Amino acid sequence: MTDVTFSTLGVPQPLITALAADGKTTAFPIQIDTLPDTLAGRDVLGRGKTGSGKTLAFAIPMVARLGTKLAGGNRRGGMPLGLVLAPTRELATQINAVLEPLAKAYGLTTTTIFGGVSQNRQVAALKSGVDIVVACPGRLEDLMGQRHVRLDAIEITVIDEADHMADLGFLPGVTRILSATPAGGQRLLFSATLDNGVDKLVKRFLSNEVMHSVDEANSHVSAMTHHVFTMTDADAKNEVVRTLASGTGRRILFMRTKHHAKKLAQKLTAQGIPSVDLHGNLSQPARDRNLAAFSSGAARVLVATDVAARGVHVDDVELVIHVDPPTEHKAYLHRSGRTARAGAEGAVVTLVLPGQERDVADLLRKAAIAVKPIRVTPQSAEVTALVGEVAAYVTPTPKVESHRGGGQSQGANAQRKRAARGGSTGGQSRVERSGSTGQARGDRSGRPAQSKGTDAARGTAHTGRDSGQAANQPAGTPRQGGSRRASHAGGSKLMVGSVVRQNGGNRRSGR
Template sequence: MTTFADLGLPQRLVHVLRNHGITEPFPIQRAAIPDALAGKDVLGRGPTGSGKTYTFGLPMLVRLAGTGASKPAHPRALILAPTRELATQIHQRLDEPAATLGLRVLAVVGGVNINHHIRSLARPVDVLVATPGRAQDLTNQGKLHLDEVRITALDEADQMADMGFLPQVRKLLRLTPAQGQRMLFSATLDGDVNKLVEQFLHDPVAHSTAPVQAAVESMSHHLFFVGDRPARNEVVLRIAARQGKTIMFMRTKHGVDRQVKKLRRAGINAYPLHGDKGQGARTRAIEGFADGSVPVLVATDIAARGIDIADVSLVVHVDPPAEHKAYLHRAGRTARGGAAGTVITLVMDEQRKEVGTLIKKAGVAATEHDISGRDNPAGTPALKEVTGARKPNGPALPPPGQATPQNPAKTAKKKSPSQRRRPSGRNTRRRDR
């Protein structure tokens, strides 16, 4: 068995990984870490959840350690990620290994007061993890300088292309020294991403560990033909009431908010996640989902790449995605790290042809369940068997972030005004006169 030490990582980092139960490298790590440690430009393609963060992050830390000190506002390594969630998770993953080597990692993302980031950059930063927009804002204000960046990594480059970030990414890369090491990791490497590779990477060593298909053996795919929208809505309620962590995907922000309201009215502790939510709300949703206190996350595709949380046992396409890449990235939120997971797509009658084409392009072998002709589609045994669906039975919940109303029984115990003790003393006597 190949170990992280065999790949060239120092024992201090191997020890940190072992403390987190990580002892055997993923395929992309076995393939790319030695080249990254050697200072080569690396081009990596692998499925979501395949361990790309450690693949570029650990060699980056090793190459920086013991090679001098960073100056305030002048990081020596830069990691660009498309979403706040992904940038935050990269920071969390690398923070402890970096501290072990005497290095500091800082994340700067949109949705946070920029003055907070400016103050943080006033101290030396070795590795800066950033969303492109916030990094550009800081450079424009003269609060961030990339002239000493020795190593740059782009994570989920194809999503940055899909989200329109590549012009900002190009501007930022031009601010880094041309001779620096550059690593680009993505689930797909086509179109504009390939142009980025040709422009900024120097004779990169390419590593690809999976085709652009949903090839995770521990992931099962199911299509549930539910008939009309009312039937689908009832099915969603039953699925959301199941035990375990569930991510439900909708196409629009409005759809997410409306679905969360329905679930919470049924007593299901669901939280929304989309681009219009403030950073505080997004952080609460992710943290609650990660620790299990929030069992259901309803999200737009912004979460398809930005969530790396263990034990997500079910992904539900309430709204089928617009194209097959989105299907694969949504599906990749489950069956992570070798765990088992289930992906289901709810298909209304008018969506059958569209979803059939989508599944074919995604290279997915999905089991079909036609429950549309049943009197009660939500109560069919097949749905319960595959998802663990059950009737919701809890009391209605207030909107996320608001306190739950007091227990009526406790409220009833409060004394009425007539039962309250009269104030004593001179004021009482005057009032009685």
């Protein structure tokens, strides 16, 4: 097939220039199919596999429509013109990263709205008259209820990964939000499937929609190779995991629980393989730091739960490893979709212990993937071929605790040890204790926590609301540590220590 340029699809010249500056000159199939209709103002239902280029498929028509109309003027505080709804904070952040350079071509402004961080910056952006909002449903509804934002002026609305919204139980909130937008506005909905109530959204909110389905809902990327490795026992599996993680390229390792993701990242780092974790127990700043370390190459390995299965895009992830096989085939496809994105190649490995063979075979059958299991050891040719060049050993960075104001007494040392274990210190302020406890409660429950701390502490208590972690965490998984430990669970030796106030002075704890 001949490459199709954005200019032939009717994309305005300012956006063609912005796309070219980012190295994008030819369109992907989903963009080729949808752009003529979306640029013409039609409602569109788009179905495409992960990594197919959906974000640009809706970002281009949104900016083209609003940029042509606004041309840099007539903004009203708290009344944006464009809205993108996303299921997770990570996806919202990445959508905004794609939108922002396009918006700048027309002098438009964008902002993100999600829980887990203070709402002050978000409220300030809204008051200043932001043009496009990329939001998770929970925090957006909060700000609507506080009257910081109205959706009366929305001209174009995008619902991205609607099926994941349904999986996380967000569709009632999405329905209320869409009901607050003008009925005559343009609406674009992108989803891998139309089950779990997504079809009801389409029927209620899209008008004379055009459907574009580039790939089957369960299809996997042709440039992706799949492998199933079986081992004799858990010890053999651990060695295979370490070997597969030791290459020079980026790898994502998926675990079933938050605790095991954190523990494996720490273990690999201690073995000279810089690793970071990503899961629901992390605060938003910790998630951002760990993703930044993975993106920059400071950490070559990301150990994650299913919170990273969708919406996390990092270039050149060459290997995805299902250390713990997922429980259903859609999770397998979305996890695997972190590699072989946008035409690149990648490999996926599923590790199977005795007793898991039948479940994994059923999983792959439903995902329409045919692969023969192979019994391996760390020295097997199939393993070493996926590792490629082995990276040099990286000496783990020790946790450094800096102290101000002279020496430390034995009592202070004991307090420091308790803090490292997740316990409270005698001089820790009430605000810090209530803030961290509230955040952890919010994480575990999936609802905003009610903290007795200050407004700043309460502002961080919405962490779990938009992340979907409660849905991703299997039932019966024990809670890890106390609420303070959950709030500060960094899981990586690359993280900067948090500041704890003690008896009028400051000291740093490498928690």
